[in-house]
Amino acid sequence: xxxxxxxxxxxxxxxxxxxxxxxxxxxxxxxxxxxxxxxxxxxxxxxxxxxxxxxxxxxxxxxxxxxxxxxxxxxxxxxxxxxxxxxxxxxxxxxxxxxxxxxxxxxxxxxxxxxxxxxxxxxxxxxxxxxxxxxxxxxxxxxxxxxxxxxxxxxxxxxxxxxxxxxxxxxxxxxxxxxxxxxxxxxxxxxxxxxxxxxxxxxxxxxxxxxxxxxxxxxxxxxxxxxxxxxxxxxxxxxxxxxxxxxxxxxxxxxxxxxxxxxxxxxxxxxxxxxxxxxx
Numbered sequence: 337x338x339x340x341x342x343x344x345x346x347x348x349x350x351x352x353x354x355x356x357x358x359x360x361x362x363x364x365x366x367x368x369x370x371x372x373x374x375x376x377x378x379x380x381x382x383x384x385x386x387x388x389x390x391x392x393x394x395x396x397x398x399x400x401x402x403x404x405x406x407x408x409x410x411x412x413x414x415x416x417x418x419x420x421x422x423x424x425x426x427x428x429x430x431x432x433x434x435x436x437x438x439x440x441x442x443x444x445x446x447x448x449x450x451x452x453x454x455x456x457x458x459x460x461x462x463x464x465x466x467x468x469x470x471x472x473x474x475x476x477x478x479x480x481x482x483x484x485x486x487x488x489x490x491x492x493x494x495x496x497x498x499x500x501x502x503x504x505x506x507x508x509x510x511x512x513x514x515x516x517x518x519x520x521x522x523x524x525x526x527x528x529x530x531x532x533x534x535x536x537x538x539x540x541x542x543x544x545x546x547x548x549x550x551x552x553x554x555x556x557x558x559x560x561x562x563x564x565x566x567x568x569x570x571x572x573x574x575x576x577x578x579x580x581x582x583x584x585x586x587x588x589x590x591x592x593x594x595x596x597x598x599x600x601x602x603x604x605x606x607x608x609x610x611x612x613x614x615x616x
Contacts, residue, residue, distance in 0.1 A: 378404045380421070380556045380568045388577035393545060395520075398423065398572065400460075400539040400554060411560060412534050418461070418468040418559040419529045420479055421539040423572065425456030425521075426550035427487070432508045432515075448508035451487035455548040457516075459524035460539040462531075468559055477557065477564065481513055481522050520544035549574045 383399035400421050411417060433447040461468060465480050478485040486509055516522040521544055529539040539556075552572040558565045587594040 376404060376406050376408070376417075376558060376560065376565050378402055378556070378558055378566070378568055380554065380570055382554060382570055382572060385571070386573045386575065387543070387547070388575055389547065389549060390577055393547075395545045395547070396543045398458075398541040398543055398554075400541065400556065400570075402537050402539070402556060402568070404535040404537070404558070407535055408560070415531075416561045417531075418463060419537050419539065420459065420461040420465070420468065420557040420559070421529060421541065422460075422479065422555050422557075423456070423458040423541050423543070424553045424555060425454045425548050426552065427452035428455050428548075429487075430512065432512050434508070434511075448505055450509070450512065453486035453512060454484065455521065455550075456544065456546075456552070457481065457484060457522045457524075458541045458543060460528040460541050461524075461526050462529045462537075464526045469562055469564065473562075473564055479557065481517065481524055484513070484522075486512065519546060521546060521548075547574055549576055 380400055380402040383401070387396060387398075402419065402421075404417065407417065429449065429451055430453055431447050431449045434445045435442045436445045437443075459480065465474060469477075469479070471483075474480050474483040513522060523542055523544070525540070525542065528541075529537055531537045541554075550573075552574060554570040554572055556568045558567070
C-alpha cells in the first residue's frame with residue numbers, strides 16, 4: 337500500500353527576498369519617526385551679560401542673537417517661523433493703591449497686593465503677538481504686557497469707611513501695567529526681531545533709564561506656524577557702578593554707620609550754611 341505526503345518547503349531565495357522586503361519596509365516606516373525626533377532647536381546669546389548703572393544712566397539697548405537648527409526648509413522659505421524675546425526683571429512684591437479726592441484731600445479707597453510682578457519687562461517679536469499665536473498661548477506662556485503674570489494676594493483691602501468701594505482685582509492689575517508702561521519699565525516692540533540669514537536672528541530690546549538692579553531673565557520663544565516649539569533662556573545682571581555703587585553698598589552693609597554719617601553731614605551742612613550766609 338502506498339501513500340503520498342506533502343511538505344511545504346520555502347526556497348532559500350524566496351526567504352531572503354521576504355526578509356529584505358520586511359527590512360526595507362521597516363526602514364521606510366522609521367524615516368518619518370526619525371524626522372519627527374529631529375525637531376527644531378535654537379540657542380541665544382547676549383551682546384553683554386552685565387550692565388552697569390551710573391548716575392547719568394539714561395537707558396540702553398540689549399541685542400540678543402540666536403541661531404535656529406534643524407529648521408524646515410519649506411517653512412523657512414514661507415517665513416512661517418516666529419521669534420519672541422522678552423527681558424523679565426526681578427520679581428518683587430508691590431501694593432497698588434487707589435486714591436480718591438474728597439474735601440480737598442487724597443484718601444486711600446482700597447489696595448491690592450501683587451506677590452511677584454516683574455519690576456521691568458521688555459519684549460521684541462517678529463510680528464504682532466496676535467499674528468504669531470493664539471490668546472490661549474499668550475496667557476499660558478505669559479507673553480505680552482496684557483497677559484503678563486503679576487502674582488497676587490487676597491482680596492482688596494479697603495479703609496474703615498463702610499461705604500468704601502472695592503474695585504475689581506483686574507482693575508488694579510491694569511493700573512499697575514499702565515503705570516509701569518508710562519514709566520517706561522514695561523515696553524514691547526513688534527517687528528524688532530529680524531532674521532539676518534535663513535537661520536540666524538537678532539532682537540533689539542530697549543532698556544529704560546529706571547532699569548532695576550538684580551538678575552534679569554532673557555527668555556526667547558520659537559513658534560512654527562502659530563505652534564509653540566520650544567524656549568531658550570539667558571541671564572543679564574544689572575549692577576550699580578561708580579560712586580553710587582559705593583554709597584549703596586555702604587548703606588546696605590553698614591546701615592547704622594550710614595545713618596550716623598548722614599546725620600553728621602546734615603548738621604555740618606546746616607552749620608556751614610549758617611556761617612556762610614551770616615550777616616552782621
